[in-house]
Amino acid sequence: MSERYPPMLFSVLCFGIAVLYIPILVLIGYSFNSSELVNVWGGFSFGWYKELLHNRQILNAAALSLEIGVVASTGAVILGTLAAIALTRYRGFRGRLLLTGMVNAPLVMPEVVTGITQLLLFVSMLQFLGWPHRGFTTIVIAHVAFCTAYVTITVQSRLLSADRSLEEAAMDLGSGPVRAFCEITLPIIAPALAAGWLLSFTLSLDDLVISSFVSGPGASTLPMVIYSKVKLGLSPDVNALASIIICVVGFCVILAGYVMRRAERRRMLEIQMADR
């Protein structure tokens, strides 16, 4: 394909990319500004980062968010993978349409609606069953519910493109369905599981609206703390915090992409070798 296109197109592309990146770069730049005033450059400093280390509220919220993220995305990967297998392997079971609907619905459901409905369920459950108390548990359950959708779709597309005959061959050779799944299918869909886990983790880490609804007193996740700080006005330590989160996530995504592409290439190479 030729790389010649009108300069107009090229400038729109550059403009779009600039729009996407300038705010983030400026934010990172400001995080090193020693002045508390945003429009004055007071010199380079790590001051806001140091201050972050002593901010109990932010550290606690970060720990809570990470914990919720790990538990919720692990739960979502398990349920999402099961749902993906159910939808691709078992064509005609009762409830299939319902499962398809519930897997796709979170993608179109406004977060405020999901948040309030789930809160009302939790409140009624607490009233009649005495469980769950609003906080860590309810946030994890709510996150698992919407992350499952993303995992299912990621894994489903991978399962659909996977070669089913390998698994059948393993079963013909006498291994049970569980073993065939673990040794043949699982390695094939592993990249999708990893991608689904990462996606769930970032979605969970980023969620403000649903968490705010279902959380209880005392359980403030990182986005909730950031939101209230931003809402109150200027807080330069949020710049430092935001820069750390953005850089860590960006680094992880690039690294994960690189590792997955290499694994994929190696697998292709092995397939070619095996064919020879």
Added chain:
Amino acid sequence: MNVGAEALTPRRGRSGRELMERYGHWLIILPPLLFLIIFFLIPFAFALKISFAETAIRVPPYTDVLSITPDKHIHLTLSLANYKYLLTDEVYAVSYMYSLRTAFFSTLICLLIGYPMAYAMSRSSKATQNILLLIIILPFWTSFLLRVYALEGIIRENGLLNTALLRFGLIDHPLKIMRTTFAVYLGIIYSYLPFMVLPLFATLEKLDHTLLEAAADLGNPPWRAFLDITVPLSMPGVIAGSMLVFIPAIGEFVIPSLLGGPDNLMIGRVLWDEFFNNRDWPVASAVAIAFLVLLVGPIALYQHYHVKDMEV
């Protein structure tokens, strides 16, 4: 009776395995199915129920819809007051229309910016494409909330934009962008542009270029070939991208709340305020149900039939 029991006994040894074969798939289907029914579907029933309740000063803050009287009669008290309130207080109708309008125009602007971007990407070499794809996808992974906050750093009164414009003498007073409708549009476009570019790129990349060459050979100018061939063939991408921007934009809460002014009432923000500031749970539930019926319903129906059309 006895015959039946005898017939069953010899099969006992195999029954475990047979049961597995017959019902084993439910072990895979049931966990996600039950989890989503309990924690995603049933909540809507609760919201529907509580939308018929009335506010009360107690915990939780609403009256019982279903109650059992001492003489074991089930008592059902449905109050339509909340829905009546939604129809009479014009805030709800206004914010509903405002959400629709904002989502529509920001989708349109995203399309106008995203289409040339995706087109330029699709015309690049494979190596450039991979880098550009990463550049477009990366913001999608970084925190949404933090990106909205980062945008605030640019457009606020003493932000980068105003500082730069003042420095160069292009303006005398700082521009007021924050807390305006323009800021809301800017926020939505900035946040959702990648959602528009990616599906557009996916369809444009697969475009058969021999068709364009054929059109050129037949003497069509490039703009004609673009309008007659490229645009119609990229329609699936246009629709997918527009849905991906339009749907989350309608229910958006963070952007109007952080960047918008008091008059930028989008329905998500109204629901939030009703719940957290007024602590009126029944009205908030009624807003959620009405929102679901008026916005999500049509979208879901459209997608349902659209998917069917594509399968046919």
